[in-house]
Amino acid sequence: MARPKRSEQTREALITTGIEQLSLHGYHGTGIKQILDAVNVPKGSFYHYFASKEAFVAEIIRVYSAQLLTQLDDFLANSDESPLAQLKTVYCLMLDRFSSQNCQQGCLIGSIAAELGNQSELCQTAMLESVAKSKQVVGALMQQAQEAGQIRNDYTAEQVTAVFWATWEGSLLQMKLEGNTDSAKEILFLMLDGLLKP
Amino acid sequence: MARPKRSEQTREALITTGIEQLSLHGYHGTGIKQILDAVNVPKGSFYHYFASKEAFVAEIIRVYSAQLLTQLDDFLANSDESPLAQLKTVYCLMLDRFSSQNCQQGCLIGSIAAELGNQSELCQTAMLESVAKSKQVVGALMQQAQEAGQIRNDYTAEQVTAVFWATWEGSLLQMKLEGNTDSAKEILFLMLDGLLKP
Numbered sequence: 029m030a031r032p033k034r035s036e037q038t039r040e041a042l043i044t045t046g047i048e049q050l051s052l053h054g055y056h057g058t059g060i061k062q063i064l065d066a067v068n069v070p071k072g073s074f075y076h077y078f079a080s081k082e083a084f085v086a087e088i089i090r091v092y093s094a095q096l097l098t099q100l101d102d103f104l105a106n107s108d109e110s111p112l113a114q115l116k117t118v119y120c121l122m123l124d125r126f127s128s129q130n131c132q133q134g135c136l137i138g139s140i141a142a143e144l145g146n147q148s149e150l151c152q153t154a155m156l157e158s159v160a161k162s163k164q165v166v167g168a169l170m171q172q173a174q175e176a177g178q179i180r181n182d183y184t185a186e187q188v189t190a191v192f193w194a195t196w197e198g199s200l201l202q203m204k205l206e207g208n209t210d211s212a213k214e215i216l217f218l219m220l221d222g223l224l225k226p
Numbered sequence: 227m228a229r230p231k232r233s234e235q236t237r238e239a240l241i242t243t244g245i246e247q248l249s250l251h252g253y254h255g256t257g258i259k260q261i262l263d264a265v266n267v268p269k270g271s272f273y274h275y276f277a278s279k280e281a282f283v284a285e286i287i288r289v290y291s292a293q294l295l296t297q298l299d300d301f302l303a304n305s306d307e308s309p310l311a312q313l314k315t316v317y318c319l320m321l322d323r324f325s326s327q328n329c330q331q332g333c334l335i336g337s338i339a340a341e342l343g344n345q346s347e348l349c350q351t352a353m354l355e356s357v358a359k360s361k362q363v364v365g366a367l368m369q370q371a372q373e374a375g376q377i378r379n380d381y382t383a384e385q386v387t388a389v390f391w392a393t394w395e396g397s398l399l400q401m402k403l404e405g406n407t408d409s410a411k412e413i414l415f416l417m418l419d420g421l422l423k424p
Contacts, residue, residue, distance in 0.1 A: 142340035198392030204343035
């Protein structure tokens with residue numbers, strides 16, 4: 029495999045640092061300068077890589093989402109758990125990861141959605157696409173869990189996924205606010221073992 | 227009644243404008259300067275009113291939350307609907323209000339929680355207190371609805387309220403992202419008429 033070009037490496041480094049900084053400080057709290065400084069890139073060359081801060085953040089959303097989906101696919105390909113157990117494992121793993129980051133980096137997309145809403149068309153499009161893709165994977169798992177009699181089937185998999193998704197995003201706000209995952213974990217199990225039970 | 231002092235009026239105007247700007251632009255996206263300009267207050271005198279931006283935002287959170295609670299109390303005092311119908315009315319009214327603001331001003335506390343988490347102790351304390359107070363009122367309604375056989379009672383009112391709260395906050399993120407209240411409304415009724423049904 030050819031070694032990635034230097035400019036490609038720099039672009040990737042900008043995105044990686046951008047994901048970290050945005051997760052911690054949000055859209056308006058993250059300055060391009062601090063990211064460039066961290067990656068040791070001169071200020072003038074930012075526009076060599078991205079057309080604008082908006083375009084940069086939209087790309088970050090896409091990369092972040094693709095990374096999560098790859099991790100999820102890898103996990104599912106190697107798991108022989110039941111669909112419901114897979115859902116629990118996936119979400120508990122995410123909570124564990126957030127916990128190891130002091131509960132201050134929740135779902136990047138949820139945080140940017142809270143801050144920007146639909147104010148940036150570029151970022152909105154990237155977020156809507158990312159959410160749709162992730163919901164497809166979670167929705168497929170929900171449907172398998174419904175077919176296995178593990179999740180109630182008086183609503184479609186899509187409806188159940190929509191409620192579950194909203195509950196998850198809301199519980200992450202609470203996690204960030206409280207600084208621990210206790211409530212988020214309780215709410216997760218109240219949903220999967222309680223309200224969504226057949 | 228004595229007329230409020232001029233400085234008290236200015237303080238209130240700063241808070242009112244602060245609520246609007248923070249709801250739209252978030253913590254880091256809201257500059258003190260733009261608020262002072264809007265209220266016609268010279269820059270130097272901000273610290274006459276508030277010790278810091280953090281203290282200002284913490285006060286905004288308290289005032290915003292107290293206003294919502296007063297509106298909720300007024301509504302409940304004048305309503306003869308059933309507890310479940312009251313819950314539906316209250317949340318639909320909030321969605322109508324958000325809708326009239328182009329769905330870009332969701333729950334101020336949820337948005338600041340997403341952005342700041344526990345990074346500012348002053349704001350965190352104000353948010354935790356506000357959430358606890360609101361949950362108490364909603365929790366009492368949930369309990370009445372449980373006692374009236376309108377909401378499932380296999381979980382405590384506190385547990386049901388915790389899940390409902392998270393779902394609501396998450397659905398508001400979706401509202402901001404999508405720019406309409408369709409999903410939020412669907413999720414609201416899926417909870418109250420579906421997953422939380424006895």
